[in-house]
Amino acid sequence: MRLSPKYSDIVLNMLVAVVISLVVNFSYLILLLVEQRNDPPHLSTERIERVDARDEEGILHVSPDGHGYLVYPGGDSVYVMQQRIRRLGLEDGDRLVADLVPRQRPGAHPALSTVLRRNGEEFDYSTIYNRPSELLELVLQIVYYLVVSFVLLTILTSVRHDYSVRRFVLRCLWAFVAAVALYFIAPVTQWRTGHVVFNFMGGRMLDYMLLLKCSFAVVVTMLYAHIYVLITQRQAIVLENERLKNENLTTRYNMLVGQINPHFFFNSLNSLAMLVRERQDEKALTYIDQLSYTFRYIIQNGQSTLMTLDEELKFIEAYGYLFRIRYADKLFFDVSVDERYRSWRLPALSLQPLVGNAVKHNAITRSNPLHVSIRTVDGWLVISNPKHPKLEAEPSTGIGLENLRNRWHLITGRDIEILDTETDFTVRLPLQKPELS
Numbered sequence: 001m002r003l004s005p006k007y008s009d010i011v012l013n014m015l016v017a018v019v020i021s022l023v024v025n026f027s028y029l030i031l032l033l034v035e036q037r038n039d040p041p042h043l044s045t046e047r048i049e050r051v052d053a054r055d056e057e058g059i060l061h062v063s064p065d066g067h068g069y070l071v072y073p074g075g076d077s078v079y080v081m082q083q084r085i086r087r088l089g090l091e092d093g094d095r096l097v098a099d100l101v102p103r104q105r106p107g108a109h110p111a112l113s114t115v116l117r118r119n120g121e122e123f124d125y126s127t128i129y130n131r132p133s134e135l136l137e138l139v140l141q142i143v144y145y146l147v148v149s150f151v152l153l154t155i156l157t158s159v160r161h162d163y164s165v166r167r168f169v170l171r172c173l174w175a176f177v178a179a180v181a182l183y184f185i186a187p188v189t190q191w192r193t194g195h196v197v198f199n200f201m202g203g204r205m206l207d208y209m210l211l212l213k214c215s216f217a218v219v220v221t222m223l224y225a226h227i228y229v230l231i232t233q234r235q236a237i238v239l240e241n242e243r244l245k246n247e248n249l250t251t252r253y254n255m256l257v258g259q260i261n262p263h264f265f266f267n268s269l270n271s272l273a274m275l276v277r278e279r280q281d282e283k284a285l286t287y288i289d290q291l292s293y294t295f296r297y298i299i300q301n302g303q304s305t306l307m308t309l310d311e312e313l314k315f316i317e318a319y320g321y322l323f324r325i326r327y328a329d330k331l332f333f334d335v336s337v338d339e340r341y342r343s344w345r346l347p348a349l350s351l352q353p354l355v356g357n358a359v360k361h362n363a364i365t366r367s368n369p370l371h372v373s374i375r376t377v378d379g380w381l382v383i384s385n386p387k388h389p390k391l392e393a394e395p396s397t398g399i400g401l402e403n404l405r406n407r408w409h410l411i412t413g414r415d416i417e418i419l420d421t422e423t424d425f426t427v428r429l430p431l432q433k434p435e436l437s
Helices: 005-024 026-038 082-088 125-130 134-162 165-184 208-259 262-277 281-301 309-326 351-361 399-412
Strands: 058-062 068-071 077-080 095-101 111-118 187-189 196-198 306-308 331-336 345-347 370-377 380-386 417-420 424-430
Touching: 005 026, 005 134, 005 208, 058 077, 134 165, 134 187, 134 196, 134 208, 165 208, 262 281, 262 309, 281 309, 306 309, 309 331, 309 345, 309 351, 309 370, 345 399, 351 370, 351 380, 351 399, 399 424
Parallel strands: 077 111, 331 370
Antiparallel strands: 058 068, 058 095, 068 077, 095 111, 187 196, 306 345, 370 380, 380 424, 417 424
């Protein structure tokens, strides 16, 4: 089963968010493993070698950043790690009797290892298990950064379908706002109580580790999103080029098949036969010349891209002559073209399907002749005709106009305009200025 583009984007963003979350929390996982190796065994009163061991009580003083010192009578002090305060649930002002670990270097403070008594009572390590487990904290961190990455990726990659630098920068601003909002609700563990709360409730909004990890996640997410959007745009351009190439071949084939169709060919032969039967030799010779010019132009220029308006008008004059013989005194071409536009260019054989459609879909009688107008207006070639529907309408597939629209977009990069009202049918073709030599 193939996922729709929308769900494919969601699945891809989710997978990338998982990877980013794991990368962000990799250091946290390593630190957790190291801490577990250095911690004393749970539920055990086994002592570490006592260096500077003291049986008297010391008063715990906790600084605003979470680190603490156990101060004894006389002014001696012992360093207490932030993680140990948090993990053992110690609070500022606690009276502790504890084992110590050796000094790491001369002049340094000894550090607290194992708490023996707290506030006059034997310390029970089993109380630690009432606090969030390390695994739970890790899971919360992974889930949180997964959500952060997914939200940011969703915001940033949404621009890939309609990319522009301005739109991407705007999405980056929105992603930054979302990151700030998510920072406020990050799950943190209060170092005093051990409870898991939102960051804005934890009392330490500017925790450097949380800021570092969130910043890393945001930067990695934005870099990935930018690279992904650029790659997607490049792939879209390649696919569009291939589509246009295929469409070009298909359009050219349909164009040639549509131009030289049996119906037009046999009608032309019938008109020629009528002139021969009526012994209108001059008209018959002229008709043959115009017919041969028409087919020669179609065959020679079927693969061409751009022709001058003057060449197209010469072709449509020959092509229109064939229709005027068939609809004697009932079909007229009103051409009003500014001379300065005759050197401007347009895709070859653009007028033929429009004239053919006008003749095909309108009733042409002596009392109601058909006038096809061809004129230039502000750099546009405008072809229009009044609508006189036949009593029995000809079937219309719309292939001719669709092919014309595709050819214009493919060759010129511009679109034609089709105005279909109750009384008139008009097509506006944007002309191209000639290239300066």
